[in-house]
Amino acid sequence: MIVNAYSRAKSINACMPPYAFYNGCINQGKNAMEIELKLLLAQDDAPLFAEHPLLAACSSAPPQLQALHDIYVDTPDLHLARHRAGLRVRQVGSDWLQTLKAGGDTSGGLHRRHEWEGPVAGPVPEIDALLVLVKRREPVRALLRQNEVSGALQTIFTTRIARAVWQLTTPEGDAIECVLDQGVIEANGASTPVCEVELELKAGRSASLFDVALALQQQVPLRLGQINKAERGYRLAFPALAGAPRPEKAAALTLDEAMSLEQAFVQIAGNCLQQISANADGVVDHAEEESLHQMRVGVRRLRSALGMFAPLLALPDELQRxxxxLSDALGAARDWDVLAGATLEQIKGEVEADMLAPLVTAAQERARQAHADTGAALAGARYTALMLGLQRWLHARAWRSACTRRQLRRLDKAAPGFARRTLGKSQRRLLRRxxxxxxAAPEQRHRVRIAAKKARYATTFFGSLLRPRRVRAYERDLGRLQDVLGGLNDLEVADGLLQTLAGGEPALAPQAGYVRGYLAARAQAGAARIDKAWRRINGARLPY
Structure with a gap:
């Protein structure tokens, strides 16, 4: 039964994140790279998870039950946290273990961090013992040796966790530790509950984490976990840190000239997925407008990258759908945000308040509802399955099974040549459109805007392989054209949304009609600015 479920999960997304190449065997030791997938579940679903048939089928023994007491320490000014490091002492029975984690990254629930751990005598960290484990060239070593760290550590928060641990072996032989944690984080008299699952790779392929998660998710509602217990503990201890997540723009992307084209794609696609997943909590838990916007940008970047590489590899149809x-869900909310917060806002003082105010109120209500709908969608099983599937596809490089020999040979070639050809193709398409x-009519302007956007994404993706000064100049010219065309597109979208408002609330029809006419006049004036932006693109030099 479990083999079938596991196979179904694999077949849904028939490979490796952008940040590391870990398809080989992972051996965890006292000094290791911890690779784990974190998933959240409701407390009421914990018994259902513990009874999942996969756990019994893939483990040779009942779960090991542990009572954990963790003490997280830092300096009064949070010196460790500010340097992206965390130090805890854990009690398991009568034994104590200290663990230092530092560096790494998080994307789509997958957490990678350097980890050093070893026994200690009691509930107090032993810095000298940690220094024995940390290699001399590791940056965290210098951090530990600073007097403001070793002499000033104090308890920041604690956790008390009831843990169940299953040691899983997949049908392919991958070793995964599956942990169900239930308990509480405590700090300064406050507490917050914990109910989460961790799938940690002990040996084998990183893609197997997503295979197992997809199989588990078929029966138990799971949600990707973007922050760990340490981050939650710091936010509990210092409420000022617990505001809405900051919107995350795309991280800087650096490709190496020696990279193969396939390796470049893995980096690019993973960079897009990281931007998408980093903004999910802001959308789900806080209805953050800018988080939603950045998440939508991440989706657009990913779809653009898939289009660029379409002659060489293909995302499975189900994942494409x-x-x-996801793009449609984000787009609907974003359109109402722009109408309420930008388009109508810009004409305040130019249009009579009694005409504008009812439309602003109605658009804001539509935006709130759209955000609620989008947040509910991202909190559901469908979004979780999509992100797990995309990560699994990337980790496993699942496209290779459908590639021809010629495509595989091209994927093995160096990336710079493809980068130059792609930019040349993008520029020719833009000039042609x-x-x-x-x-031009609005439909043509829209096609030009999309072509400009794709050219800019391509330039950003491959910018590290090109001439930096030319890259900046070309991106600037593309950005100016996008701004002009984007503003006109916002007015077109606003016209349709105002018609929707008038259709749903007939009392708003007079105001909507008046403002539509006013915006149409602005669009005509805005069209006059296209020529200057277009001339710069027409004479632009490609950045290579």
Whole structure:
């Protein structure tokens, strides 16, 4: 039964994150890279998870039950946390173990951190013992040796966890430790509950983490966990840190000229997934407008990257459909945000308040509802399955099974040549679509805007392989064209949304009609600015 479920999960997304190449065997020791997938579940679903048939089928023994007491320490000014490090002392029975974690990254619930651990005599860290484990060239070593750390550590928060541990072996032979944690984080008299699952790779392929998660998720509602217990503990101890998550723009992307084209794609796609997943909590838990916008940008970047590489590899149809679903869900909310917070806001003082105010109120209500709908969608099983599937596809490099020999040979070639050809193709498509742009209809302007956006994404993706000064100049020219065309597109979208408001609330029809006419006049004036932006693109030098 479990083999079938596991196989179904694999077949859904028939490979490796951008940040590391870990398809080989992972051996965890006292000094290791911890690779784990964190998943959240409701407390009421914990018994259902513990009875999941996969756990019994893939483990040779009942779960090991542990009572854990963790003490997390830092300096009064949070010196460790500010340097992206965490230090705890854990009691298991009568034994104590200290663990230092530092560096790494998080994307789509997958957490990678350097980890050093060893026994200690009691509930107090032993810095000298840690220094024995940390290699001399590791940056965290210098951090530990600073007097403000070793002489000033104090308890920041504690956790008390009831843990169940299953040692899983997949049908392919991968070793995964599956942990169900239930308990509480405590700090300064306050507490917050914990109910989460961790799948930690002990040996084998990182893609197997997603296979197991997909199989588990078929029966138990799970949600990707973007922050760990340490981060939650710091936020509990210092409420000022517990505000809405900051919107995350795309991280800087650096490709190496020696990379193969396939390795470059893995880096690019993983960078997009990281931007998507980093903004999910801001959308789900806080209805953050900018988080939603950045998440939508991440989706657009990913779809653009998939289009660029389409001649060489293909995302499975099911994942393509689900990615389109996510794009549509984010797009609907974003359109109402722009109408309420930008388009109508810009004409305050130019349009009579009694005409504008009812439309702003109605648009804001539509935006709130759209955010609620989008947040509910991202908190559900469909989004979780999509992100697990995309990560699994990337980790396993699952496209290779469908590639021809010629495609595989091209994927093995160096990336710079492909980068130059892609930018040249993007520029030619943009110039072709932009002929007669100053007199173009909105449909043509929209196609030009999309072409400009794709050219800019391509330039950003491959910028580290190109000439930096030319890259900046070309991106600046593309950005100016995008701004002009984007503003006109916002007015077109606003026209349709105002019609929707009037159709749903007939009392708003007079105001909507008046403002639509006003925005149409602004669009005509805005079209006059296209020519200057287009001339710069027409004469632009490609950045190579």
């Amino acid at each position: 689900e990615l389109s679903w 932009g002929k007669g742009l100053d007199q």
